[in-house]
Each structure stands twice: as C-alpha cells, then as structure tokens.
Amino acid sequence: MSVTRPASSRRAHRALFFSVFSVISVVALFAGQNPPPATRNPEPGTRNPGGLDPASLLQPLGESWPTFAGDYTSRRHSSLKQINTSNVKNLSLAWMTRVLTGPRGGVPPTIIGGVGAREFTGGTIKGAVLQVGGVLYVTAPDNVWALDALDGREIWHYFWRTRGATHIGNRGVGIWRNYLFFETPDNYLVSLDAKTGTERWHVEIADFDQQYFSTPAPVVVGDHVIVGTGNDLDGPGFLQSYDPETGKLQWKFYTVPMKEGDPGLETWPNLEAARYGGGHTWMPGSYDPETKLYIFGTGNPTPAYTGVARPGDNLYTCSLIALNVDTGKMVWHYQLSPHDTHDWDTVQSPILIDARVNGKPRKLVSVAARNGYFFTVDRVTGEHIVTTKYGTYTNWAGGLNSKKAPFPAPEKEATIPGALVSPVEGGTTNWQPPAYSPDTGLFYTQEDNGFNMLYLTDPDPRGSMGLGGKMRVEVGSGGKFLTAIDPASGEVVWRRRYPNPGGGIGLLTTAGGLLFGSDGSGNFVASDAKDGTPVWHTRIGNISNAPQTYMHDGRQYVLIATGDMLWAFALY
Amino acid sequence: MSRRSQVVSTVVVALALLGANMWAQGRGGIASFPAQQRDPDDLALVARGRAVYDTECRSCHGPDLRGGERGGPNLLRSPVMLNDRSGELLQPVVQGSHKDRLSAPGLTPEDVKAVAAHIHSVLALAPGQGAPPPGPPIELKVLVGDATAGAKYFAATCASCHSPTGDLRGIGARDLGPAQLQNLWIAGGRGRGAGPALGPRPAPMTTRREATVVVTLPSGQKYEGRLERIDDFMVALTQADGTPRSFRRTGAVPKVEVRDPLEAHRNLLPVYTDKDIHDVTAYLASLK
Numbered sequence: 001m002s003v004t005r006p007a008s009s010r011r012a013h014r015a016l017f018f019s020v021f022s023v024i025s026v027v028a029l030f031a032g033q034n035p036p037p038a039t040r041n042p043e044p045g046t047r048n049p050g051g052l053d054p055a056s057l058l059q060p061l062g063e064s065w066p067t068f069a070g071d072y073t074s075r076r077h078s079s080l081k082q083i084n085t086s087n088v089k090n091l092s093l094a095w096m097t098r099v100l101t102g103p104r105g106g107v108p109p110t111i112i113g114g115v116g117a118r119e120f121t122g123g124t125i126k127g128a129v130l131q132v133g134g135v136l137y138v139t140a141p142d143n144v145w146a147l148d149a150l151d152g153r154e155i156w157h158y159f160w161r162t163r164g165a166t167h168i169g170n171r172g173v174g175i176w177r178n179y180l181f182f183e184t185p186d187n188y189l190v191s192l193d194a195k196t197g198t199e200r201w202h203v204e205i206a207d208f209d210q211q212y213f214s215t216p217a218p219v220v221v222g223d224h225v226i227v228g229t230g231n232d233l234d235g236p237g238f239l240q241s242y243d244p245e246t247g248k249l250q251w252k253f254y255t256v257p258m259k260e261g262d263p264g265l266e267t268w269p270n271l272e273a274a275r276y277g278g279g280h281t282w283m284p285g286s287y288d289p290e291t292k293l294y295i296f297g298t299g300n301p302t303p304a305y306t307g308v309a310r311p312g313d314n315l316y317t318c319s320l321i322a323l324n325v326d327t328g329k330m331v332w333h334y335q336l337s338p339h340d341t342h343d344w345d346t347v348q349s350p351i352l353i354d355a356r357v358n359g360k361p362r363k364l365v366s367v368a369a370r371n372g373y374f375f376t377v378d379r380v381t382g383e384h385i386v387t388t389k390y391g392t393y394t395n396w397a398g399g400l401n402s403k404k405a406p407f408p409a410p411e412k413e414a415t416i417p418g419a420l421v422s423p424v425e426g427g428t429t430n431w432q433p434p435a436y437s438p439d440t441g442l443f444y445t446q447e448d449n450g451f452n453m454l455y456l457t458d459p460d461p462r463g464s465m466g467l468g469g470k471m472r473v474e475v476g477s478g479g480k481f482l483t484a485i486d487p488a489s490g491e492v493v494w495r496r497r498y499p500n501p502g503g504g505i506g507l508l509t510t511a512g513g514l515l516f517g518s519d520g521s522g523n524f525v526a527s528d529a530k531d532g533t534p535v536w537h538t539r540i541g542n543i544s545n546a547p548q549t550y551m552h553d554g555r556q557y558v559l560i561a562t563g564d565m566l567w568a569f570a571l572y
Numbered sequence: 573m574s575r576r577s578q579v580v581s582t583v584v585v586a587l588a589l590l591g592a593n594m595w596a597q598g599r600g601g602i603a604s605f606p607a608q609q610r611d612p613d614d615l616a617l618v619a620r621g622r623a624v625y626d627t628e629c630r631s632c633h634g635p636d637l638r639g640g641e642r643g644g645p646n647l648l649r650s651p652v653m654l655n656d657r658s659g660e661l662l663q664p665v666v667q668g669s670h671k672d673r674l675s676a677p678g679l680t681p682e683d684v685k686a687v688a689a690h691i692h693s694v695l696a697l698a699p700g701q702g703a704p705p706p707g708p709p710i711e712l713k714v715l716v717g718d719a720t721a722g723a724k725y726f727a728a729t730c731a732s733c734h735s736p737t738g739d740l741r742g743i744g745a746r747d748l749g750p751a752q753l754q755n756l757w758i759a760g761g762r763g764r765g766a767g768p769a770l771g772p773r774p775a776p777m778t779t780r781r782e783a784t785v786v787v788t789l790p791s792g793q794k795y796e797g798r799l800e801r802i803d804d805f806m807v808a809l810t811q812a813d814g815t816p817r818s819f820r821r822t823g824a825v826p827k828v829e830v831r832d833p834l835e836a837h838r839n840l841l842p843v844y845t846d847k848d849i850h851d852v853t854a855y856l857a858s859l860k
Contacts, residue, residue, distance in 0.1 A: 209654045209655045210649075210651055211702065233649055234649045272645060276649055393842045416713060416716075417713070417714050417715070417716040417717075418754055418846070418849070419846050420841070420844055420846055422841070422842075453751075455712075455714070455751055457712065458707075460638075462638055462639055462646075464703065465638070465646070466701050466703045467702055468701070468703025468704050469703070475755060475759040476758070476838045477838065478838065519803060519804065521803035523804070537804075539805075
C-alpha cells in the first residue's frame with residue numbers, strides 16, 4: 001500500500017509490535033514448561049489482547065485479516081510471502097472445521113439472541129472470515145462463530161432467531177476493539193463481545209415489512225460502523241453509520257432522491273419513481289484515509305427490468321459514490337450503468353489503486369462491474385479515466401453516454417419476442433471479490449460470458465415491480481474466464497478459461513507472487529499471478545467464499561470455505 | 573379449476589422456479605422465507621374488503637392495486653400498507669387526506685379493516701423478489717419472425733446437423749409455447765431460467781447426444797468414451813463397455829480431444845441477431 005500516513009502508522013506499528021510481543025512472551029513462558037509451543041493454544045485470556053485498534057486497519061494487509069477485504073483498499077493483496085510460487089507445491093491441509101448452524105446446544109453452548117420465532121439452519125459461509133489476535137470470526141446468515149486460528153476449534157457460537165426475510169448470504173463481521181458487528185437478514189445490526197460472543201446490543205437498521213433484508217459485512221472506519229442493506233421490492237437504498245460503543249445512528253445517506261430539491265431528481269420522471277427507485281448498498285465499500293472518503297457501489301434501479309416507468313439516468317443507482325465518512329455527505333459520484341434495465345447493480349468491490357496514467361502518478365479507484373464493463377476513476381475527484389468492455393460477448397449496450405458510461409440498447413432489454421443478451425442476470429461478475437496486485441500491476445476478476453433469452457411478460461406502461469415483469473432463460477455460455485486487466489488503460493492483459501462455466505467466486509493475491517481462486521470444478525487453485533498458470537490445486541468441492549490468508553504463530557495459512565466447511569492450508 | 577386455484581398453482585410454479593434461481597445477489601442462495609408473509613385473514617372479511625375497495629378505492633389505485641389512471645399510488649409497495657396489520661395504519665389515511673375523496677357515507681372502521689385485509693390478501697400472492705402478484709393472462713406475441721427467412725437461415729447454418737424431416741419433424745406441432753420452442757432450440761436442450769410464463773420444463777427436442785472424449789497417452793494408447801468430467805487437472809470418461817477411467821492432466825499431457833455436439837450451438841450465441849432467432853423460431857413453429 002503506497003498511501004502514506006506517517007504519524008498514525010508509527011503509533012499503530014507500536015501497538016501491533018506490543019501485541020505481538022505479548023503473545024510471544026506468553027508462548028515463551030509455556031515453552032519452559034511442557035508441550036511444544038507451535039501445537040499449544042495460547043491461554044484464552046491472551047487471545048485477542050485489546051481487540052482491534054481501529055488505527056491498525058490502516059496497515060498493509062499481513063498477519064491479521066481485520067476487515068471484509070483484508071484492508072481498506074479492497075485489493076485483497078497480502079504482504080505475506082512464506083508461501084510463494086517456488087514452495088506452494090508443498091502446501092497441505094492444516095485443519096478443517098465444519099460449523100453447525102442453528103440453536104443446538106453443545107460444548108461450548110450456543111448463545112442465542114434475536115427477536116423472531118424462526119430458526120434458520122443450513123446456511124453456508126459466503127463471506128469474509130476476520131482474523132484478529134489469533135481468533136477467526138466466521139459467519140453464515142443468523143450465525144457467528146469464533147474459532148481458534150491455529151486449529152479451527154470452536155471457541156463460541158452465537159445464533160440469532162429470525163423474523164424471516166431472504167437468507168441468501170452473510171458477508172461477515174466488522175470489528176472495533178473488542179466488539180464485533182454483524183447484520184441479520186431481518187435487519188438488525190448486532191454487536192457481540194469478541195471474547196465471549198455475548199450480545200452487547202442490537203438495533204434495527206431497516207424496515208422488515210418493506211421487505212428489506214441485510215447481508216453485508218459492516219465496515220469499521222475510525223469510530224464509524226458503516227452498514228448497508230438490500231431489498232428486491234421497490235424501496236429506496238441507503239447507507240448508514242452507527243456508533244460502535246452505543247449503536248446510535250450517526251448518519252444515513254439515501255442513494256436516491258427522497259424529497260423535492262434533492263440532487264439527482266432531474267434524472268427521474270417524478271419523486272414517486274425516485275423514492276421507489278432502489279439503489280441498494282449490499283456490498284462493503286473501500287476507504288481512502290487521505291481524503292476520508294468511503295467509496296462504494298450502489299444497486300440497480302427498480303422496477304429492475306421495466307425501465308418504462310422510470311425514464312432517465314436514475315441517479316444514484318448503479319453508481320460509484322464517495323462519501324465523507326464523518327458526515328455521510330456525498331463528495332463525488334460516477335454512474336457506471338445509467339438507467340440499468342437488467343438487474344446489474346454495480347456494488348462490486350471498488351479497488352483503490354495507485355498507478356501512472358499518461359505518465360503521471362494518479363490515485364485511482366477501479367471496478368469490474370456486473371454489466372461487463374471495467375471502469376477507472378480518480379478517487380479524489382471522481383474524474384473519469386477509463387471505460388472498457390471486459391466481458392468478451394457483452395452485447396447489451398447502445399453505446400457510451402457523454403460521461404463514458406454504457407447505456408442500454410432498447411432492443412437488448414426484455415422484449416416480447418425475446419432478446420439474446422450477454423451477460424446473464426448474475427452478470428459478468430457479481431459479489432465475488434476481485435483482487436489487485438501492486439507487484440504485477442494487474443486487476444484480477446472473473447469474467448462470465450453467459451447468454452440468456454430475455455422476454456418481457458408485463459408490458460404494462462406503469463412498469464412492473466421489483467424483479468418482476470420478465471422471463472429469462474439461460475441458453476448457453478461463451479465461456480468463463482479468469483481475467484487480468486491493466487487498470488490504467490482498462491485493457492485485458494490476459495484471460496485464462498475456466499474449464500467449466502460454473503463457479504468462480506473471489507480472488508486473493510499475495511506478495512509470494514500467487515493468485516488464489518477456485519475454478520468452478522471444485523478445485524482450490526493457486527496460480528502464478530503473472531500469467532494465471534496454475535501451480536497448485538486441491539479438489540475440495542463447491543467453494544463458497546473468497547480465499548484469504550493470515551499469519552499465526554509464525555505460520556502462514558490460506559483459508560477457504562466450502563458450504564459449512566472451513567479449510568486452512570499451510571506449509572510444513 | 574377455479575380461477576383462484578389457477579392463480580395459486582401459477583404462484584407455486586413461479587415460486588419453485590424462483591427458488592431454483594435466486595439471482596439478485598448471486599446465485600444458489602437459500603431463500604428460506606421468501607417474503608414477509610402474514611397469516612391469512614378471514615375470507616368473508618377479504619370479500620367485503622374487495623367490494624369496498626372496488627367502489628371506493630379502485631378508480632384511483634387501480635384494479636390490481638398497482639396505481640390507477642387518476643394518479644393513486646401503487647398500494648403493493650406502499651410503506652403504510654406493508655407495515656399495516658389490520659387497518660390501524662390505513663384508518664388515519666382514510667380519515668385524513670382521503671376524507672373528501674370518498675363517497676358521501678364514508679367508511680366505517682370495519683370497512684377500513686376489510687379493505688386492509690383485501691390489500692394484504694393480494695400482497696400475499698406476490699411471488700417474491702419484489703415481483704407483483706400474477707395478473708390475468710395476457711396474449712403476448714412472441715412469434716414475430718419470417719418463416720421463409722428462417723428456412724433459409726436454417727438451411728445455411730443448422731442443416732449440417734439437423735433436418736426438418738428427420739430429428740425436427742413435427743417440432744411445430746409439439747405442445748410448446750413459441751418462447752419455449754425458441755429457448756429449446758437455441759440452447760440445444762433445456763435452458764435454465766425463471767419467470768411467470770415459463771411453465772413446466774419441456775422435454776429435450778431430440779435424444780441428447782452426449783459429449784465424448786478421446787484421451788491419447790504419451791505411449792500412443794488411446795481411451796475413448798462418454799465425457800464425465802473435465803478440468804485443468806483431470807479428465808474422466810466412461811468407455812463403451814461401461815468401464816470408468818480417469819487421467820491426471822499436466823498441461824498438454826495427455827492429449828485430450830473433446831467432441832461436444834452442443835459446441836456448434838454455443839459458437840452461434842455471439843453470432844445470431846435477434847431477427848435470425850425470431851425467423852428460425854417462426855420456421856420451426858411451421859414444421860407441423
């Protein structure tokens with residue numbers, strides 16, 4: 001990370017040094033007594049000493065994994081290199097743990113919370129696993145577990161009884177000192193004590209009856225817990241910030257105009273359409289500490305497929321938005337998909353990149369969007385730099401508007417006789433996090449070139465509602481790729497075809513020259529980050545989250561989930 | 573079948589399809605509780621509410637509650653009605669901003685409760701993902717292509733594998749809607765998807781010809797059979813006598829040649845225009 005923060009970073013360094021030092025000294029103490037330190041768990045009280053200092057989140061990603069994307073840049077690039085291109089062939093299983101969802105008792109007993117009467121079981125791990133102070137924090141909808149980072153042993157389990165709502169996934173917890181934060185499908189922000197899993201408080205963050213449902217991982221920035229949510233019915237999108245200590249709302253930013261005079265209203269036919277216009281905030285964003293900007297993407301406008309009821313660009317749906325993190329006020333925006341009519345939200349992780357554009361060093365943010373286009377924007381000003389099409393067969397756009405964003409061709413929207421459209425509804429990519437390596441200068445993403453036939457089934461001039469009004473059938477794929485893009489030019493540098501069009505999921509790069517991902521065939525694969533050549537793999541089944549890495553007790557682990565199983569790999 | 577049970581079965585089909593295809597936030601998700609469902613109200617109360625709605629509310633809010641020509645907003649996404657339990661949030665609206673819009677006798681609290689029950693009963697038919705309840709069936713003209721142009725396209729592009737008098741004989745007489753026929757021939761089999769008009773999945777058009785593979789070892793020994801699985805690291809096949817075989821792959825060794833009869837279909841996906849597609853569908857629909 002080339003963003004410099006001298007004073008605070010020195011402080012954070014010291015804090016990190018002392019916490020590492022205290023763990024080492026405890027281990028040394030045990031070493032004098034009996035078993036070998038590497039196989040012995042640290043004493044429970046020394047785990048997570050002092051929790052996570054928010055300032056340490058400004059450090060380059062290394063030993064811990066303290067926020068959704070590892071660090072605020074969303075690069076998913078680890079500075080760890082114990083595992084590298086020359087030794088990765090020896091990578092082997094360190095441990096494997098199966099988590100059990102639901103309220104079941106056991107040792108230790110499950111801590112039960114929630115305001116509903118329903119019990120959701122069977123969820124899978126689709127989010128980030130935080131690693132702080134030797135403890136892993138793992139989630140599935142309504143469930144949080146603390147596991148020992150050394151051997152995957154369960155320390156505690158928290159379960160939330162739900163009111164209902166869509167239980168499609170949970171993207172993980174956020175952490176501030178010793179407090180954890182997670183969102184429930186029935187729209188509560190729940191804070192737990194990180195050491196014990198006991199609940200501190202819960203606050204309602206969105207209206208259950210309006211069919212909001214919440215999946216994101218909260219992102220902690222300083223003394224802000226930033227919380228997004230989702231909804232498929234035509235409710236307005238918003239992002240909120242809560243006080244980590246008290247759970248008090250600090251600010252709420254609506255992504256669509258909510259009253260007369262609000263900016264962006266001119267891009268809707270009327271206030272009614274805007275207020276039911278969507279733009280949900282269901283993926284975590286990135287943060288630039290130099291400018292104090294929280295940068296995130298917004299969801300699709302609604303009704304999703306029947307844009308007839310909402311002529312105009314529909315700001316600020318399908319946009320990249322930069323908010324001042326202290327005030328929640330918008331500083332800039334860039335709309336990636338004006339007047340979307342395909343459910344292609346642009347919530348994909350925006351990656352903060354420092355690179356030269358036309359010979360000049362620039363502070364950039366890049367997004368590989370669900371609509372098949374790649375964008376690079378100046379992250380300080382929002383000035384547009386690059387738009388390219390990275391979806392090989394992406395065929396829906398009528399062209400680029402004056403701001404270089406693609407707009408839909410009417411004949412490639414849902415039509416009564418059917419239109420053949422690529423990508424499919426799920427997009428060229430979706431929630432699966434991309435990665436960037438400053439060593440190779442490449443932005444890595446999956447590239448899914450599915451085709452679907454899209455039919456309009458509700459030609460009502462009022463438009464439909466939510467995702468209604470269309471029928472769609474997937475009729476084949478033009479191939480799925482691991483794709484590397486030069487963020488300064490937007491050009492695809494190389495593509496590597498996945499053997500099967502399914503799967504894909506997220507990516508991780510390391511200073512060891514490696515790119516970790518899955519291949520859609522059940523293989524967990526390490527590739528050479530330079531060209532995507534596989535250098536190690538293991539078949540573990542249906543991979544359900546993005547790879548991560550951390551260092552614990554002198555050993556680098558690589559972590560991946562398959563449904564309710566968590567796997568850690570290391571060198572011996 | 574009564575109209576109500578028709579509606580219910582349509583909803584069941586739509587729900588089953590949606591369940592198989594939850595896409596808005598990625599795929600394959602489990603939607604255990606697809607929408608915020610309520611316990612149903614008393615049917616007599618709902619019927620009374622429908623009658624009151626039709627006389628007092630329908631002209632502004634529309635017969636389907638999704639908004640009317642006189643500008644009444646869509647009640648199916650209204651925060652008031654989504655939060656209301658049994659008229660308690662509707663009552664102040666009726667007595668307040670709507671007081672002068674109602675007929676002279678006005679509405680009793682019991683009328684309001686009944687209208688709320690009617691609105692909730694319609695909301696309960698929504699299939700999920702924010703889509704509205706299915707309305708009455710509407711005729712959609714999917715078959716818009718030129719069958720003569722389609723015949724020409726077929727002869728030039730498809731005839732090397734398919735024949736209107738052979739495998740596709742009588743395809744237009746099968747019990748398929750034009751959209752289903754269209755999806756079926758483009759995909760070369762059954763596609764995956766969701767939507768209110770999709771209906772039950774059609775059977776494949778012809779006996780599916782499976783992909784085969786030939787694996788040639790460095791020694792020159794060849795193995796051939798039905799392709800079971802392939803990735804960058806292995807290939808698995810079943811030989812004609814039923815023997816399963818699998819081989820490790822390291823780069824280009826062994827030599828692997830896959831023959832997939834659907835490859836020609838996939839290769840056409842980036843090539844077709846929508847007009848080509850509609851023309852071929854019209855042609856195939858004419859093969860009675």
